[in-house]
Amino acid sequence: xxxxxxxxxxxxxxxxxxxxxxxxxxxxxxxxxxxxxxxxxxxxxxxxxxxxxxxxxxxxxxxxxxxxxxxxxxxxxxxxxxxxxxxxxxxxxxxxxxxxxxxxxxxxxxxxxxxxxxxxxxxxxxxxxxxx
Numbered sequence: 001x002x003x004x005x006x007x008x009x010x011x012x013x014x015x016x017x018x019x020x021x022x023x024x025x026x027x028x029x030x031x032x033x034x035x036x037x038x039x040x041x042x043x044x045x046x047x048x049x050x051x052x053x054x055x056x057x058x059x060x061x062x063x064x065x066x067x068x069x070x071x072x073x074x075x076x077x078x079x080x081x082x083x084x085x086x087x088x089x090x091x092x093x094x095x096x097x098x099x100x101x102x103x104x105x106x107x108x109x110x111x112x113x114x115x116x117x118x119x120x121x122x123x124x125x126x127x128x129x130x131x132x
Contacts, residue, residue: 004053012036013046014055014070014077022059022069 006014016028023031029043047068050056057071089095100106 006050006053006055010046010050010053010055013043014050014072017056017068017070018074022067024065024067026065 013028016031017023020027020031025040025044025047028047029037029040032038032043047056051058051068055070055072055077056068058066059069060067086093086096089099097106097111101108101111
């Protein structure tokens with residue numbers, strides 16, 4: 001997939017495909033929570049756009065139903081989003097986290113919990129002492 005950006009609605013549909021795997025537009029529509037339900041044709045349009053953007057691929061047609069599957073990896077997609085977000089802060093994770101703290105999106109308690117969740121190897125490579 002190129003550097004084409006996805007809308008919030010497109011990303012939501014793609015998330016459902018990651019969750020469900022290969023399925024039809026109808027199955028995606030039915031998997032959405034009631035408060036997110038839209039018209040079938042809206043979901044169909046979003047699925048076709050995701051296909052045009054290279055995020056989904058058509059794998060099979062059964063009667064009138066076309067089955068699609070994700071064409072991009074969820075982890076790679078999220079990593080690209082994080083890189084794009086970091087670019088908005090000049091590539092500085094510190095500026096990003098500082099902004100998150102200032103806006104209350106993340107707290108110091110959250111940061112400490114994240115730091116405690118880091119694997120030991122990752123913590124050492126970030127400046128901790130190695131006890132090898």
